[in-house]
Amino acid sequence: MPKILLVDDDAACVGFLRRLLADCGHEVAAFQSGHEATAEGAAFEPDLLITDWLLKDHMDGAAIVASLRERYPALPAIIISGLPKESLRVALERLGNAVLVEKPIDFDHLVGKIEGVLSGTVQAAHRHGDNRSGA
């Protein structure tokens, strides 16, 4: 079963998303702070990172991705954010191997993205890939 590391400082979001993902058969480790996620999430050996972009402890999505990829360089990431996608496009391109799912999250759409990323059909793995095709 794919292992998903979930990070969001919004408790309600983390709670329901964790339950929905678990119902779909995923093994989920959920955190509400970037520091906890990077400190404890590495041992979880995730196949996929789903993280919020802006977090209250000022460790944002980019920092979390960078930190985890020190150990798992090929770790794909799905960024969830309430910000408009235009404002994050450049940051995501710089990050590479990451796709954006906008809040509020349509769970079926998210599931599609997860499957795509994990099966490699969604080309988010390349630095210069066109992320907009996955949006």
Next chain:
Amino acid sequence: MLTDRVKILLVDDEARNLDALEAILASPDYDLVRADSADQALLALLRKDFAALVLDIRMPGVSGLELARIVKQRKRTEHVPILFLTAHLLDEGDVLQGYGAGAVDYLSKPVNPDILRSKIAVFVDLFCKTRALAGANAALQNEIGERQKAQEALHVANEALETRVQERTADLTATNNALRQSEERLRDAHDSLRLAQRAGGGGVWDWNVVTGETYVSPEFRDIYGFKSGEPFSWEKWLAAVHPDEREHIAAARRTLLESGEEWNQEFRIRHPLRGERWFASIGRLTRDVQGRPLRFSGISLDITERKRTERELAHYRDRLEQLVGEQTRKLQQSMDQLRRSERLASVGTLATGIAHEINNPLNAIFLATQYGLRGLQPVDYVETLECIKREAERAGQIVKNLLRFTREEQTSKSPSDVNDMVQHVAGLIQSYLPVENFKLDLDLSSALPPVAMNTTEIEQVVVNLIKNAVEAGGGAVRVAIRTAAGNGQVTLSVADTGPGIPPEHQLHIFDPFFTTKRTSGGTGLGLSLCHTIVTEHGGRIYLQSEVGRGSTFTIEFPAAVLQSAEKSGDGAATAESGVPRSESDYVCQKSC
């Protein structure tokens, strides 16, 4: 002096001759002095004045002739008459010598007593007359001296008088000149007065209250429409005054004559040719020491034109005031709109953040409903619904905050806590400004007195300052908000670590439409509005900035004070605790 006995000197070397002479001349009027030698005679002559000298020609030693010569040579005795006595009747030579020596007369011995007495009497008479003449002469000399002195004194007095006459003449000449000049000036003044009357449409009057004589100038007659030949009377004058004002003016004139001094009236008259005219009458009543009226004089001016101008002016002024009022209202509306627009512009800047913030509760609600609808597991509906409710409230609060920030102007100020306001702005900003590496530090003083403020406006000021700092700072910005109290003021400062503001921009930073970010949509009104709002709160805002070291905007508010603390019984305790009882207890310090 004349009553003194006349002295007669008898000189003979023989005593019996002397005895005989004494016997002959014995008289209560005569003082007979005897001398038996020339020496004795000379001695006597030195001591006394003699009327006559009876001298024996032949004497041993110094003879009578020699003595006579000595006597005649001496100034003091030269005039004493000498009567020689000679024994030799026919000795012509002796007689001649005697006359040569100064003798006046001679007698031959034996002497005929009657002749001697008569001759002596002649000498005595001569002596007395001479002496009297000398006295008269001396008196005359004295008189002459006195007269000379008097004349000198008269001369001096005369000179003084002369000088005074000259001075007086000079004075009179000067006075005369002055008088002539005065007359010329008076004539000039008279001409000027005439000109002034003509130019000003006025005429003068001068009424001698005592005699009843009244002078009115030709101009006076002209402006009232009186004929030039007609005698003037005050009744006629009053009749010229407009009927509506006649009673009032007559009363004013009565009051003036009874107790007044200054006359200053404006009234209408009816001119036989020019119709109704407006007049100003300005004059003065002079009184004697007892306060009785003496003279009443002054000028009447036709002020019809002035009145019309005044009316027009008043009309224009009213119109102008009306226009200004309208413009002010329009301006105020524009200002209110401008402020709202500026706040809405801030909202535009914050829109992304606001969307992000609303998306979070929406996301939670969305996920919760999707979870609930799936029915994959026994769902805890209560928990799900509570979550939905909570998140909906959160979204509602965000919308409410946003609307509060953008609502219509509230003009009232109420005592508020600056720290609460800062906290609210911090909440708004921190979540809505999606900027990487933006950090907001708060350093709030725990004991702040309240400030009378319009919270919406002041929040706008602080949001503006933070927004400016963020926009100027690019990526990494640290903003610190500090509050402090002291000297009856509350100070709020917004400091950033941005690039700073160059001195040439600092000068214009609060000017309307001054902006350095025109291309990125700055209106140039943000800081100008901040300045206006702070000033309206009785405070001041100023900037300290250094290029490369950041900028600090400081706002000083007057602290609100308790006004009625001492009026009520528990006022002191309330004032000490610093807790306001109601908003109405506060007034803005500046307005006190």
